[in-house]
Amino acid sequence: MPDTYQIYYYHKQSYPAFEILNSAKSTYSECKISRKFDEFQCDVYVLLDDPQSNIIAIDWDNTFTAKPEFYASLIHTYLHAGFEPIICTLRGQDNDDINDIYKTLATNKIRVFPTDGQLKRHYMQQKGISVNLWIDDFFPCIASCDSNFIIGNGIDY
Numbered sequence: 001m002p003d004t005y006q007i008y009y010y011h012k013q014s015y016p017a018f019e020i021l022n023s024a025k026s027t028y029s030e031c032k033i034s035r036k037f038d039e040f041q042c043d044v045y046v047l048l049d050d051p052q053s054n055i056i057a058i059d060w061d062n063t064f065t066a067k068p069e070f071y072a073s074l075i076h077t078y079l080h081a082g083f084e085p086i087i088c089t090l091r092g093q094d095n096d097d098i099n100d101i102y103k104t105l106a107t108n109k110i111r112v113f114p115t116d117g118q119l120k121r122h123y124m125q126q127k128g129i130s131v132n133l134w135i136d137d138f139f140p141c142i143a144s145c146d147s148n149f150i151i152g153n154g155i156d157y
């Protein structure tokens, strides 16, 4: 098993946004989907929020940065399919922190939302933005663990 082996958790029924991730990751044989929540097993959480939204919120630290090549290609695939991939990160507004992200992405066409430690779902809702899929290595930073959103995604934490 390579060091980079990753397990993606996804609980809900299949939607187009998930299918794109599912086929993208199959070109990376070291990624697998698990429908069973296990905090010790799962590396990345793919949580369904609003299937009507075209926003795919990708976390930066330990998600994008864990597999930059894969995520760069995934972002292109989502763009091509008419979705809007964004980066939603707990990082602060500090310019260096955010410039670092834009530099890696090599484009300023991807919107970056730094929540500065705030719960991501609440932060985005306050901006009037609903998210289709969240892709994140750390689900407690998206919403509180007793929320319907987290529980509805099959996470009992």
Ligand SMILES: [Mg+2]
Pocket (backbone or CB within 6 Å): 059, 060, 061, 062, 063, 136, 137, 138
């Ligand atoms: Mg992270």
